Structures are given as C-alpha cells and as structure tokens.
Amino acid sequence: MKLSARNILDGTITAVEVGQVTTHVKLDIGGATITASITNEAAADLGLKVGEKACAVIKSSDVIIGIA
Structure with a gap:
C-alpha cells in the first residue's frame, strides 16, 4: 500500500466497538x-x-494542541 500521507503509525488493534452507525x-x-x-x-x-x-493514517492540514 502506498499513500501520500506522511503520518502513518503502526500498531495493534486493542478494541473494536460497534455502534449503531x-x-x-x-x-x-x-x-x-x-x-x-x-x-x-x-x-x-x-x-x-x-x-x-494495523496502522493509523493521519492526513490533516491542521493539528490543534491545547493545555488546560
């Protein structure tokens, strides 16, 4: 699989929670x-x-960080 997204995080699925939609x-x-x-x-x-x-592919033009 080739993607243009630069943020690809490899990991393991720990939960799959199916809802109504x-x-x-x-x-x-x-x-x-x-x-x-x-x-x-x-x-x-x-x-x-x-x-x-599995991997998480993050494609976003904005990343917002906040602190409380």
Whole structure:
C-alpha cells in the first residue's frame, strides 16, 4: 500500500466497538492509544479483529494542541 500521507503509525488493534452507525477502533501504537471512528460498513469490509496489526493514517492540514 502506498499513500501520500506522511503520518502513518503502526500498531495493534486493542478494541473494536460497534455502534449503531460507526465503529470505534482502538489501536495501541507502543503504549499510546489512538481511537478512530469509522463506518460500520468500512469496519466489516476490513474484517477488523483485536490483536491484528494495523496502522493509523493521519492526513490533516491542521493539528490543534491545547493545555488546560
């Protein structure tokens, strides 16, 4: 797979939580967790399973950081 996105984080799926419309996929990327919200159809097409290797692809023109 080749992508133009520069931010690709490899990890392991730790949870697949199916909702009414979207599925939340949690990915452990070495001690930190990234959660992606994808359509249920996309999750079914990918056949996501806990323990599988996967990657988070981040493509954004803006990253906002805040502190409290």
